[in-house]
Amino acid sequence: MKNYIDFVADASWNTLKGLWVTLKFLFLPSITVQYPTEKIVPYPRFRGMLAYDAELCIACGMCVRACPSRCIALAKAAPPPAPPPAADGQPAAPAVKAGPKIEWYTIDYGRCNFCGLCEESCPTKPKAVWHSLDYEAVFSTREEMVRRWKRGDGPWGTVKRSADAQPSAISDQIHIQDMPVRK
Amino acid sequence: MTNHAPPAGLRSDQMFINFGPQHPSTHGVLRIALTVEGEVVVKGDPDIGYLHRGMEKLFEARTYSQGLMLTDRFDYISAMHNNLGYCLAVERLAGIQAPLRAQYLRVLVAELNRIASHLVFFGTFAVDMGAFTPFLYAFREREMIMDLFEELCGGRLLYTYMRFGGVSADLPAGWAGKCTEFLNFFEPRLKEYDTLLSGNPIFKSRTEGVGVISAERAVSWGLSGPILRASGVNYDVRKNDPYCVYDKLDFKAVVLQNGSCWDRYYCRMLEMGESLKISRQCLAALASAELTPGEIVAKGVPKMFKAAPGQAYAHVEASRGDLGFYAVSDGGMNPFRMHVRGPSFINVAILQEMLGGCKIADVVAILGSLDIVLGEVDR
Ligand code: SF4
Numbered sequence: 001m002k003n004y005i006d007f008v009a010d011a012s013w014n015t016l017k018g019l020w021v022t023l024k025f026l027f028l029p030s031i032t033v034q035y036p037t038e039k040i041v042p043y044p045r046f047r048g049m050l051a052y053d054a055e056l057c058i059a060c061g062m063c064v065r066a067c068p069s070r071c072i073a074l075a076k077a078a079p080p081p082a083p084p085p086a087a088d089g090q091p092a093a094p095a096v097k098a099g100p101k102i103e104w105y106t107i108d109y110g111r112c113n114f115c116g117l118c119e120e121s122c123p124t125k126p127k128a129v130w131h132s133l134d135y136e137a138v139f140s141t142r143e144e145m146v147r148r149w150k151r152g153d154g155p156w157g158t159v160k161r162s163a164d165a166q167p168s169a170i171s172d173q174i175h176i177q178d179m180p181v182r183k
Numbered sequence: 184m185t186n187h188a189p190p191a192g193l194r195s196d197q198m199f200i201n202f203g204p205q206h207p208s209t210h211g212v213l214r215i216a217l218t219v220e221g222e223v224v225v226k227g228d229p230d231i232g233y234l235h236r237g238m239e240k241l242f243e244a245r246t247y248s249q250g251l252m253l254t255d256r257f258d259y260i261s262a263m264h265n266n267l268g269y270c271l272a273v274e275r276l277a278g279i280q281a282p283l284r285a286q287y288l289r290v291l292v293a294e295l296n297r298i299a300s301h302l303v304f305f306g307t308f309a310v311d312m313g314a315f316t317p318f319l320y321a322f323r324e325r326e327m328i329m330d331l332f333e334e335l336c337g338g339r340l341l342y343t344y345m346r347f348g349g350v351s352a353d354l355p356a357g358w359a360g361k362c363t364e365f366l367n368f369f370e371p372r373l374k375e376y377d378t379l380l381s382g383n384p385i386f387k388s389r390t391e392g393v394g395v396i397s398a399e400r401a402v403s404w405g406l407s408g409p410i411l412r413a414s415g416v417n418y419d420v421r422k423n424d425p426y427c428v429y430d431k432l433d434f435k436a437v438v439l440q441n442g443s444c445w446d447r448y449y450c451r452m453l454e455m456g457e458s459l460k461i462s463r464q465c466l467a468a469l470a471s472a473e474l475t476p477g478e479i480v481a482k483g484v485p486k487m488f489k490a491a492p493g494q495a496y497a498h499v500e501a502s503r504g505d506l507g508f509y510a511v512s513d514g515g516m517n518p519f520r521m522h523v524r525g526p527s528f529i530n531v532a533i534l535q536e537m538l539g540g541c542k543i544a545d546v547v548a549i550l551g552s553l554d555i556v557l558g559e560v561d562r
């Protein structure tokens with residue numbers, strides 16, 4: 001009996017001590033984020049959805065070889081027609097300004113691991129394929145997951161480049177860096 | 184592999200229960216085939232394989248550098264250790280040595296990841312034992328570590344941070360300061376956890392003396408990590424076979440004696456304190472003059488990597504024990520064979536011996552205290 005009472009007393013005392021710990025946090029600001037009304041902007045190195053810029057791409061295929069899941073496929077554009085041979089005494093005609101060096105380029109987001117190996121291997125500066133800060137991606141069919149760029153299309157998307165991405169000043173967004181408890 | 188049908192010879196006063204695969208306390212897809220008699224477990228057989236992805240085979244179809252991303256997905260709670268073990272094995276195969284700064288960075292992130300991983304254990308084990316609050320606190324702290332990792336390498340859970348001969352990125356500006364701030368914040372939290380849970384008599388009576396593994400049994404089942412050390416066996420890869428810069432750092436392997444669920448729990452709590460110490464030493468070393476700025480990747484490691492024919496084994500002390508990678512090369516672009524010694528896989532095997540004779544409520548305590556990750560068990 002004595003043991004039992006001791007145990008109950010001990011347990012209650014320790015429970016009270018535990019409650020004191022929780023009480024200390026009760027009046028501190030909340031650390032949770034109310035997604036989707038508040039959104040966190042990730043750090044610049046964050047590996048979000050891939051973005052691609054056909055103007056920069058030199059169609060070298062390094063990203064295709066680096067990818068562990070074969071997400072990326074591409075086709076080189078046919079080389080621009082050679083300028084007409086220079087006539088005697090005339091300077092050679094300036095080379096026709098070539099368009100994108102790429103015919104089409106696809107990324108299969110359904111297979112992507114967000115590992116960053118393609119971005120790392122891309123030789124252009126700035127990178128032609130890179131991880132944006134975009135982490136919200138919704139697809140309703142498998143076909144949608146394969147994103148394709150082909151000659152004549154506009155830019156790949158509207159996402160910001162991560163290298164110089166200053167988090168845009170959207171007022172309802174919290175920046176992870178500004179969260180007091182998230183230092 | 185256990186049979187899915189109830190065992191033959193089940194007596195009419197016994198009952199066959201499938202514990203899992205969809206059970207919140209198995210932390211993944213583990214099925215335990217339990218035969219119970221009233222409240223006493225007669226026999227329990229872990230049944231694994233629900234998360235099998237054929238990872239070891241997948242390595243053979245990928246180049247060495249592509250294989251790195253697979254290692255993240257073994258023990259996804261502490262992916263840095265997997266990265267590290269794999270890189271060490273391949274580096275040994277190819278005879279590459281990472282520069283000193285990279286080694287300190289590796290140890291630093293590995294120890295931070297150990298804290299994060301033990302925090303997950305602390306939170307989920309508490310929930311298993313009926314205490315919900317510690318879970319919230321543990322995940323609050325873990326979130327800070329994940330933020331640090333996100334700023335460092337871009338991944339929050341699956342890091343792909345290491346590279347052969349080094350790491351992929353140096354510390355961003357201000358990162359070391361944030362990390363120190365976190366460590367300062369975290370140190371007093373450990374005492375709080377003790378108040379919340381470790382010393383709580385209700386928690387203790389559910390875990391102390393439950394699921395005792397003797398040192399002898401622990402060794403003969405090949406256990407490793409905190410489970411082994413809680414049984415009084417002093418074996419820690421960081422001490423016994425030091426890799427990276429662990430031999431230069433001052434820390435001790437935590438060893439407890441009784442081998443019960445509570446010891447396994449408390450061993451991890453003490454280990455977090457040790458990891459904290461190691462992290463501080465690494466930060467100090469990284470800030471020192473001779474390592475800043477330093478190389479973070481060894482020179483001359485080609486992108487398209489080919490290892491000479493041969494074999495190599497490297498192991499690290501991951502959060503859950505002795506994680507080993509055995510790489511065999513035939514000189515090609517891809518590994519000829521990659522074998523992984525996953526600590527969770529080996530640790531889970533002892534369940535079949537431990538469960539017989541215990542109460543059904545203790546099954547959760549025992550399973551929780553083993554702290555397995557099913558991604559590593561099944562691979
Ligand atoms: S992030 Fe990784 S998986 Fe995704 S496309 Fe790039 S290399 Fe492939």
Ligand code: SF4
Binds near residue numbers: 056060061062063
């Ligand atoms: S590596 Fe870069 S430049 Fe080369 S094909 Fe891929 S995106 Fe284009």
